[in-house]
Amino acid sequence: MEDVISAYDFSRDQYLEIFSLADEILKGRKIKMKEKIIAEAFFEPSTRTALSFSAAAQRLGMNVIGFSSQEGTSVVKGENLADTIRMMENYSDCIVIRHKFDGAAKFAAEVSSKPVINAGDGKHEHPTQTLVDLYTIFKTFNTIDGLNFGLIGDLRYARTVNSLLRGLTRFKPKSVYLISPPPLKARKEILRELNYEYVELNSPYDVLHDLDVVYVTRIQKERFPDEVEYEKVKESYTIDEKIVNSMRKGSIILHPLPRVNEIDRKIDVSPHAKYFYQASLAVPIRQALFVKILGE
């Protein structure tokens, strides 16, 4: 395993290997990778992703350098991305990049001789979030095959959805329901790639009782062309008690977080609510990924 740019970069077996290594780490297995340095090149702000990569690296005894926004980097002096990446590869053993442009991670991987991990590039992909998502599902149901999925909310601008849809091609979902307001429907070019059945819906109510996994995405203001469109749909897909009450026993609600209003806080205490558990797996799964990429 070298660069991780897309959820396609893992085979089914590689997903399962990473999950089982994460299990060992959760059970307390100590892996030390001292001397090594992870470079976090975050051209776009993030806390959650950057901090979970930092914590994963440090739990393995590695060090972290990097920046958390474009300001104060040489980019403001007019340096191009290629030169910035060449600098980072000189200083580190692995580059974790977040960038506002689709394809920036792939470009960085072409420039860099060190492994590059995509921590989110524009509206394109966020494959390590998909690792977290699928690992949470796997730990809950002990499988990913044969389950019914409902992806709800912004399926158009959310890179987490693009990566999850692609990651699911490595498994055998029974059915996948894509539930969104029309302006936020999943992109045709992604749907064309899928090797499993999916159904597009405008409302979750008809299928809720069938779903094993309800995957909710934040309706991200910063992804919207204009504020008005954002306000229109913001509230429309809130997961509330009415929705949760019609969910089947044992089914789970996931969310990549951060959330704004998509999930009513009353739901946090529901047995269906697994998004904080999901968040708790962000560090061990990234530890496992680092080990697979950099070796013990």
Added chain:
Amino acid sequence: MEDVISAYDFSRDQYLEIFSLADEILKGRKIKMKEKIIAEAFFEPSTRTALSFSAAAQRLGMNVIGFSSQEGTSVVKGENLADTIRMMENYSDCIVIRHKFDGAAKFAAEVSSKPVINAGDGKHEHPTQTLVDLYTIFKTFNTIDGLNFGLIGDLRYARTVNSLLRGLTRFKPKSVYLISPPPLKARKEILRELNYEYVELNSPYDVLHDLDVVYVTRIQKERFPDEVEYEKVKESYTIDEKIVNSMRKGSIILHPLPRVNEIDRKIDVSPHAKYFYQASLAVPIRQALFVKILGE
């Protein structure tokens, strides 16, 4: 010892235990707490406090993650404090929080299953600064009981003063003089809690010769409702040679720092000036606190 939200969270014995552990650390005792990660959630900027916590953690072999301002956190995406704290607890073993709202640290401690340390919440408290302050006094006089204290300057908006006044309730100060311009008098609700004698004054001159400890606070612009009020009092309480010459032998001047104009730089060389010595104790005392909270 679990969360540290207020200077009240330490008993007299706990203060003394932390002081003696800090003494051992200063004498060169090595304590290693590898594997552990400290999360610094600084929603309000700080250098002094954040860097001293980072240095303390690193001296103990621990790692540090976090952010140093609200910008670039998920808060700007609309995430609430509870969710941000739930994220941090997943990534770390202890959360150090600074926030502009009074009570934010207490709220974080209620949400988090990991220990939370208050590094300053609004105008409320700054208990680890009080650890530094009392430790400096203890190392100078070998006691805190029976001393005369003069707190000078902004006693209303300075959280360091609130915490120091509360910390002193664990000891037996002989007398405490609260010296401030009228608009900056200490808050009634704090004074009501005190179990020792105090006197409020508008000028230090009548009592200077009696004071063992002169505790000066920065008149913090950012704490003021309006600029005009700030300018009026800014210069009024400057510690200069005239004041220092009337101080008793062996008495000391402390300041939480940073200072602006409250202490004339000529005073830095005076034997009374202990504020840089005080600053030098910020790291060992926080090392001792981490050990008490997280265990060796």
Added chain:
Amino acid sequence: MEDVISAYDFSRDQYLEIFSLADEILKGRKIKMKEKIIAEAFFEPSTRTALSFSAAAQRLGMNVIGFSSQEGTSVVKGENLADTIRMMENYSDCIVIRHKFDGAAKFAAEVSSKPVINAGDGKHEHPTQTLVDLYTIFKTFNTIDGLNFGLIGDLRYARTVNSLLRGLTRFKPKSVYLISPPPLKARKEILRELNYEYVELNSPYDVLHDLDVVYVTRIQKERFPDEVEYEKVKESYTIDEKIVNSMRKGSIILHPLPRVNEIDRKIDVSPHAKYFYQASLAVPIRQALFVKILGE
């Protein structure tokens, strides 16, 4: 070796000692300086320099604290530089400072009891970049004496040039050509100090075939009094194929980076292009410097 403020702070022997220690580190010699903390006080933004110092410290097992811009430091609260430095020395074993004012590093060294390293102060000096530059030359030619140097571009506002010109006084360059547009000529006060021959030119073409080292500097917008003057000269000194084709065999092109338009990207693949190799030496040479200053 204590503070490093100027390229003059190294004797010829000290340059050579640092080079040979860097060689050993590149050959895989492990040096561990655990427990120690490096403080990076970057009052002016930087990625390249700050990250290479961080990587160097971490490769040696040291920890790093600090800040990467003036915002969010106590300076915005009105604290002066001396007090900020006194704080940093309490928290660390060595201070690396970058500041927009000439002489800020020297001032910091006078205040601090801990070693101070100048990571760039205004238009004054950048001595650790000179370590990188001279080390690259030394590794390429196995000497620095007897070579012909051409410094091209902004010789007036670039602190890297000031330090390189001074560093070369410790060696015996055969000839040094200073090639710049008139408004960017090297400063008289520096030229007066030099103990070797130099020639000032407006164009490189007459001497290119004689040069062993072509040292190109970025024409730094932020160093210019006004934008118009910047635009005028920006493109004027671009290293392109025409220039490279007239360079002698074995000669090299160096650049402190970041570059904007001074070197045509087509040149990156030329055997003369050594600026990325130069960048790759930034970490080992700074590791060697830390070892010399702080001891093993």
